[in-house]
Amino acid sequence: MKKLITLITCAAMIMCLVGCGKSANGTAQAGVLVMATNAEFPPYEYHEGNAIVGIDAEIAAAIAEKMGCELKIEDIAFDAIIPEVTSGKADMGMAGMTVTEERMTNVDFSTTYAIARQVVIVAESSGITSLADLEGKTIGVQQGTTGDIYATDEFGDDHIERYAKGMEAVQALSQGKVDAVIIDNEPAKVFITENEGLIILDEAYADEEYAIAVKKGNTALLEQINKALEELKADGTLDAIVAKYISAE
Amino acid sequence: MWEDFKAQFILNFVDDGRWHYLANGLLVTLKLTFFSVLLGLVLGFCIAMIRNIHDNTGKLKIPNFLCNLYLTVIRGTPVVVQLMIIYFVIFGSVRIDKVLTAILAFGINSGAYQAEIFRSGIQSIPKGQMEAGRSLGFSYLQTMTRIIMPQAIKNVVPTLLNEVITLLKETSIAGYIALEDLTKGGDIIRSRTYSAFMPLIAVALIYLVMVRLLEFVAKKVERRLKKNEK
Numbered sequence: 001m002k003k004l005i006t007l008i009t010c011a012a013m014i015m016c017l018v019g020c021g022k023s024a025n026g027t028a029q030a031g032v033l034v035m036a037t038n039a040e041f042p043p044y045e046y047h048e049g050n051a052i053v054g055i056d057a058e059i060a061a062a063i064a065e066k067m068g069c070e071l072k073i074e075d076i077a078f079d080a081i082i083p084e085v086t087s088g089k090a091d092m093g094m095a096g097m098t099v100t101e102e103r104m105t106n107v108d109f110s111t112t113y114a115i116a117r118q119v120v121i122v123a124e125s126s127g128i129t130s131l132a133d134l135e136g137k138t139i140g141v142q143q144g145t146t147g148d149i150y151a152t153d154e155f156g157d158d159h160i161e162r163y164a165k166g167m168e169a170v171q172a173l174s175q176g177k178v179d180a181v182i183i184d185n186e187p188a189k190v191f192i193t194e195n196e197g198l199i200i201l202d203e204a205y206a207d208e209e210y211a212i213a214v215k216k217g218n219t220a221l222l223e224q225i226n227k228a229l230e231e232l233k234a235d236g237t238l239d240a241i242v243a244k245y246i247s248a249e
Numbered sequence: 250m251w252e253d254f255k256a257q258f259i260l261n262f263v264d265d266g267r268w269h270y271l272a273n274g275l276l277v278t279l280k281l282t283f284f285s286v287l288l289g290l291v292l293g294f295c296i297a298m299i300r301n302i303h304d305n306t307g308k309l310k311i312p313n314f315l316c317n318l319y320l321t322v323i324r325g326t327p328v329v330v331q332l333m334i335i336y337f338v339i340f341g342s343v344r345i346d347k348v349l350t351a352i353l354a355f356g357i358n359s360g361a362y363q364a365e366i367f368r369s370g371i372q373s374i375p376k377g378q379m380e381a382g383r384s385l386g387f388s389y390l391q392t393m394t395r396i397i398m399p400q401a402i403k404n405v406v407p408t409l410l411n412e413v414i415t416l417l418k419e420t421s422i423a424g425y426i427a428l429e430d431l432t433k434g435g436d437i438i439r440s441r442t443y444s445a446f447m448p449l450i451a452v453a454l455i456y457l458v459m460v461r462l463l464e465f466v467a468k469k470v471e472r473r474l475k476k477n478e479k
Contacts, residue, residue, distance in 0.1 A: 078440075079436065079439060079440035082443040083439070083443060083444075083445045086443070087445070102441070102442075102443070103443065106443040106444075107443075140427075143436065143437065143440050144439075144440030144441075148440070149441070157269075161427045162427055162429075162433075162437065163427045164424070164425065168427075169427075171337065172427070175337070175341055175342050175343075176342060176343070176344055177344050177345075
């Protein structure tokens, strides 16, 4: 009898191990799609009540639904998202992430799902009216974002202050600790409505496209994501989600 | 394997002169630690004296109350929260040197712990010595500075050096106010190369070497202080 129980327990454990193994659709855990993001980036992803909402969160939910998976969102620092994906702790990274060459050596990107631009936020009273005025000024950025990388290349380390969150960079700007903040357009719009006296320069800093990052070589998952994105684009879901969060100008 | 290691090393530290982030960061970390310890020493010593005088003579009621309040607040809240309060609230609307801000935050924090270290040192000297000093005609202050303190300080030096080691590691949170210390330096490399292993292990090793150096100094000092005991 004892032997039989041991045998059953062993069998159950093995079954469980198999069940938790790599699933057919490329997610680490069958039936669960883990998305790593940095939920301080309205309107793409932010906390509302107990949930993380936003454009990325809703698109991810739609993708998960198409794949027949349950979506699980993990909120971590932006510069930890790619390591999280490469180490397999998360299945995909989706955080308003721009496709860059350096990132492509570490992860594979899906087709792009949104167009964005990097803009400059300054204090209304600062007298900075164009990109040329930024020379020699102190610029706040969110660490590891394309804004950080481009601005570091252009203005040099000494002129860049890297905050963990975009919100903190904007806070530093409104407290006069930095002269300008370079950040993505949509969050920038949210930030200036929440902080009086800040404006966005008309001149954009850079144009770019967002995509979803998955572990290098995980083609099974990448194909499914691309397929889902294509379907969502075709049936208008993608546009509807974007329109829900971003009012047309 | 080795080739891979070499490529990773070059990517993380050599390309674009990325090792500068670590070198400059280390300099900031050392600066923070050194000046915070100094500030903490001054604060800690003063507070320990005030509290001791109050305990023994019943004088200095208000300063003693303020010291207790300071100890409660500083020891009751995380240092990272204190750092952000100083940067974003107290210096909310001024452009202040971040190194100075961090030194203030860490110094004020360390002061609370050093105060307790000094106090325990003073208390470790038997009461009889104070009584003996007083009965020989020394004033309270004279007994304190000539008899109690020299012995007390000798007793607390090992604990104080331990506090320095703790503080060195504690400054790793300076990145919260966008100050580029050693940890943040590693983080910046990580955000550029997306590799976790090299930058983190390098940062850890540098801290370890620093701590071992401090421990070595601590041992030397301790041995030196014990010399006249035999």
